[in-house]
Amino acid sequence: MIETVEIAYSSRIMVVDDEPANLKLLEKMLKAEGFFNLVLISDSRQVKAAYRAEPTSLILLDINMPYLDGYQVMAELKELNDPLLPPILVLTAQAGREFLMRALNEGARDFLSKPFDRYELIARVKNLLDAHLALRFTFDQKGLLEELVRKRTAEVVQSRLEIVQRLGRASEYRDNETGRHLLRMSHSAALLAKQIGWNRERCELLLNTSPMHDLGKIGISDTILLKPARLTPEERAIMETHTTIGANILSGSNNELLETARIIAQTHHEKWDGSGYPGKLAGEAIPLEGRIAAIVDVFDALTSERPYKKAWSVDEAVEDMHKQSGSHFDPVLVEHFMAILPEVLMIRERFSEI
Numbered sequence: 237m238i239e240t241v242e243i244a245y246s247s248r249i250m251v252v253d254d255e256p257a258n259l260k261l262l263e264k265m266l267k268a269e270g271f272f273n274l275v276l277i278s279d280s281r282q283v284k285a286a287y288r289a290e291p292t293s294l295i296l297l298d299i300n301m302p303y304l305d306g307y308q309v310m311a312e313l314k315e316l317n318d319p320l321l322p323p324i325l326v327l328t329a330q331a332g333r334e335f336l337m338r339a340l341n342e343g344a345r346d347f348l349s350k351p352f353d354r355y356e357l358i359a360r361v362k363n364l365l366d367a368h369l370a371l372r373f374t375f376d377q378k379g380l381l382e383e384l385v386r387k388r389t390a391e392v393v394q395s396r397l398e399i400v401q402r403l404g405r406a407s408e409y410r411d412n413e414t415g416r417h418l419l420r421m422s423h424s425a426a427l428l429a430k431q432i433g434w435n436r437e438r439c440e441l442l443l444n445t446s447p448m449h450d451l452g453k454i455g456i457s458d459t460i461l462l463k464p465a466r467l468t469p470e471e472r473a474i475m476e477t478h479t480t481i482g483a484n485i486l487s488g489s490n491n492e493l494l495e496t497a498r499i500i501a502q503t504h505h506e507k508w509d510g511s512g513y514p515g516k517l518a519g520e521a522i523p524l525e526g527r528i529a530a531i532v533d534v535f536d537a538l539t540s541e542r543p544y545k546k547a548w549s550v551d552e553a554v555e556d557m558h559k560q561s562g563s564h565f566d567p568v569l570v571e572h573f574m575a576i577l578p579e580v581l582m583i584r585e586r587f588s589e590i
Contacts, residue, residue, distance in 0.1 A: 247293035250275045254301040280304040299328040310343040323364040418447040419587040424532035445497040449504045452482025504529040509563045527566045
């Protein structure tokens with residue numbers, strides 16, 4: 237309580253009146269009660285600048301003034317859109333309901349007719365300061381709570397992201413493909429998503445979830461997964477189950493990160509003409525995330541060396557992807573991919589095998 241009183245008495249009070257004698261009188265009355273943080277203004281045109289200069293807790297405002305009257309001053313202050321606009325106590329010699337209602341409608345919180353009683357003035361000043369302090373405290377607490385929620389949300393998002401990244405890393409240890417492939421593939425996927433108009437948040441979501449496209453390979457035996465030669469049809473059928481294995485691992489969550497990762501894991505081997513797996517989906521029935529992942533994954537695989545094959549040249553890979561446009565790949569996405577190919581190659585250089 238003592239601290240609150242001290243804050244109230246140290247609060248900045250702005251007094252606006254074109255009559256120097258009135259300013260002097262109000263200054264004397266307020267200081268006699270312990271209010272020393274006063275800003276005295278006789279030219280109403282200076283109010284806006286003075287208000288912007290430092291937080292103000294209360295404004296005592298005359299109505300009839302040259303240049304800008306009290307109503308115009310209140311209009312200027314409203315234009316600042318300050319969520320903590322201080323209360324305004326109108327002091328005027330004008331009487332009558334019309335003036336009272338206009339002042340209140342224009343933004344005044346209280347009204348006192350001149351000549352005013354000193355004790356009534358001080359009582360109104362204290363009441364308005366108390367109300368403003370309570371409002372400011374509530375506003376500060378609301379801001380503090382919002383900041384705590386924001387930080388907590390960021391921590392939750394970060395922890396989920398770390399889980400996703402670690403799942404992606406886990407798949408690296410069970411595959412011939414390297415972590416560099418995952419980096420190239422995920423950055424290329426985000427780049428392609430940006431090219432087709434996705435916003436930053438959605439592109440980042442794809443960047444962080446696409447590395448889990450082959451998570452299901454952790455459920456494939458080494459004899460098949462690490463075989464340094466082409467697979468038999470039976471082995472190929474087993475290998476293809478990595479899409480459903482990965483989707484099953486990632487399913488059952490309402491978290492956007494994990495759900496997007498599940499979609500990519502399950503659909504990145506679907507083909508535009510319906511000949512892919514596991515669902516034989518065709519055309520736009522394939523989620524866009526899966527169609528994007530398919531293009532960037534295949535391009536990087538073609539241009540990378542593996543134990544069972546040599547790396548293709550960029551020209552050879554581009555020619556093959558054009559051939560498969562409309563059969564394996566979404567033809568519109570292929571055109572977008574070719575438009576960003578120079579940037580994709582920069583990503584390849586950045587995350588090249590060392």
